[in-house]
């Protein structure tokens with residue numbers, strides 16, 4: 001799964017679609033995980049994109 005910020009959510013979805021050929025499950029990052037950073041930049045992750 002990929003953690004990403006608001007800006008890179010499209011990129012994360014594209015990555016999962018490319019890799020797994022399935023539309024990803026998008027969920028908001030839980031409050032206690034808000035310190036997790038985006039996979040693509042230094043912003044805090046807002047969404048979690050999973051391949052299931």
Ligand SMILES: [Zn+2]
Pocket residue numbers: 004005006007008038039040041042043
């Ligand atoms: Zn980002």
